[in-house]
Amino acid sequence: MAERKILHSDANAFYASVECVLHPELKGRAVAVCGSAEDRHGIVLAKSELAKRTGIKTGMTNRQAKALCPDLVIVPPHHDIYAKFSKRLHEIYGRYTDFVEPYGLDECWLDVTRCNKPSLQIAEELRETVKREIGITVSVGVSFNKVFAKLGSDLKKPDAVTEITRENFREKVWRLPCSDLIYCGRATTEKLKSFGIRTIGELAHCKREFLEKQFGKNGGKLWQNANGLDDTPVSRYGEEEQAKQVGHGVTCVADLSDLEEARAVLVALTQEIGQKLRLLKLQANGVQVTVRDNGLAFESWQEKLETPTQSAAVLAAASLDILRKRYQWKRKIRALTVSAIHLESVEAPRQLSLFGETDEKQRRVEEALDKIKGKFGDGAIRPAVLLGETKLPEHKNGRQAPLPKA
Ligand SMILES: [Mg+2]
Numbered sequence: 001m002a003e004r005k006i007l008h009s010d011a012n013a014f015y016a017s018v019e020c021v022l023h024p025e026l027k028g029r030a031v032a033v034c035g036s037a038e039d040r041h042g043i044v045l046a047k048s049e050l051a052k053r054t055g056i057k058t059g060m061t062n063r064q065a066k067a068l069c070p071d072l073v074i075v076p077p078h079h080d081i082y083a084k085f086s087k088r089l090h091e092i093y094g095r096y097t098d099f100v101e102p103y104g105l106d107e108c109w110l111d112v113t114r115c116n117k118p119s120l121q122i123a124e125e126l127r128e129t130v131k132r133e134i135g136i137t138v139s140v141g142v143s144f145n146k147v148f149a150k151l152g153s154d155l156k157k158p159d160a161v162t163e164i165t166r167e168n169f170r171e172k173v174w175r176l177p178c179s180d181l182i183y184c185g186r187a188t189t190e191k192l193k194s195f196g197i198r199t200i201g202e203l204a205h206c207k208r209e210f211l212e213k214q215f216g217k218n219g220g221k222l223w224q225n226a227n228g229l230d231d232t233p234v235s236r237y238g239e240e241e242q243a244k245q246v247g248h249g250v251t252c253v254a255d256l257s258d259l260e261e262a263r264a265v266l267v268a269l270t271q272e273i274g275q276k277l278r279l280l281k282l283q284a285n286g287v288q289v290t291v292r293d294n295g296l297a298f299e300s301w302q303e304k305l306e307t308p309t310q311s312a313a314v315l316a317a318a319s320l321d322i323l324r325k326r327y328q329w330k331r332k333i334r335a336l337t338v339s340a341i342h343l344e345s346v347e348a349p350r351q352l353s354l355f356g357e358t359d360e361k362q363r364r365v366e367e368a369l370d371k372i373k374g375k376f377g378d379g380a381i382r383p384a385v386l387l388g389e390t391k392l393p394e395h396k397n398g399r400q401a402p403l404p405k406a
Contacts, residue, residue, distance in 0.1 A: 004113050005113045005142075006112075006143055007142055008107065009110065009130075009141075009153065010107045010138060010154070011106035011130075012137045013046060016033055016048035017048070018082055018085050020136075021136060026073055026075075029048075030051035030056075030069050030072050031050070032047045032051050033045045033075055035076075035253065043060060044056060044057065044058055045077055049158055051069060054069040056069060086105045088134055089106075092126065094237060096122055099112075099234040101235040101237070109234045111234035119142045120142055120161065123140040126138065138159070139153045139157040139159065140153055141155070141164065143165070144166055145230040145231065145232075146230055146234065147230040148169060151164065151180055152164045166228065174226075175200075175201060176200050177198060178198065178202075181226065184222060188215065188218070188222070195214070203223065203226040244341075245288070245339045245341045246339065246343065247337055248273050249336065250335060250336055251292075251335040262320070262323055266319050266320055266323070270315040270338055273315055273338060273339075274311060274313075274366055278310050282345060283343065283344060283346050284305065285304060285342035286302055286303060286340075287338065287341065289301055289302075290336070292333070293333055294331050301322050303318065311366060319338045
């Protein structure tokens, strides 16, 4: 089989860069996109290159950021505009191949194996074209698999191209820490460290069986990825809607201090998820809740559902139940994400449950609500719980997409 040609293009400081395009007067200034302009509650969602150089990090409070950089310009996020810019990026990528797989709003893999041009040339063209037509910069990784292409796009930023080949990956990749590999999260990195495995090279030289014993199937994946053996295909554009999960998350305007406050947010999140599931004709067999506390530590739990569902009410109840049972409230909650997981197509045979009829009724009610929302907009209907004091926080769409980096 011919060697694959894979690119990974990552927009640099995406939110902040888009803000600078919209407000050219911000160019050359340190800019941070923050959840709220208020010092006490806002946190940094994204920062410009200049802001980054002053030490500002995603997730800091506005006050911390201002302390590091008194000249910092704080702007609120415009998610709908970022989505439009994201589409424009996809359009440029689509000129080269149908195999364009987005990863979050600002990253994409491209499979350009069938293009006649050398992949390095395509990468340079992309970089130039994006800059010229959209006014923002991208970093592009070029490699023979998705994992190394993604890694390559992280190695040099902003506005750069990095190639990782079969010949040079041992020299370029193996000295890097394991956490630079996609899918090697914090818990995995820590566990690897406890075995004395710190670099990707050390990971590559491990016995595969040992990793599988320690990490299950993921251990085998890690070993493959470290050795340049990742062979997962790049999806065709649009196919990624066959999502493995439908998630929605918020960074809260004010930290949540108890279950009652969390309930309001969970209800809001699951409304969006229910709507999206019905749009995609998918139903969930499980729910996952991820919490980031105000010390910025993450925790995540998941549970199976009795029967598959598209119902926001069922998802809300299940996620509330998870939070009630699992979260200890040692700290307040800063950010919450709910994901519908173990998805299947609605056409799949439906099992009758004890609550089958109720669930069906609920589904029809929510379907009707979707129609009204479609006609009159999102604001037309709000669950009663949201009509109280609770302020709806900023939200971002996400598969398991992490907070915007950069
Ligand atoms: Mg980026």
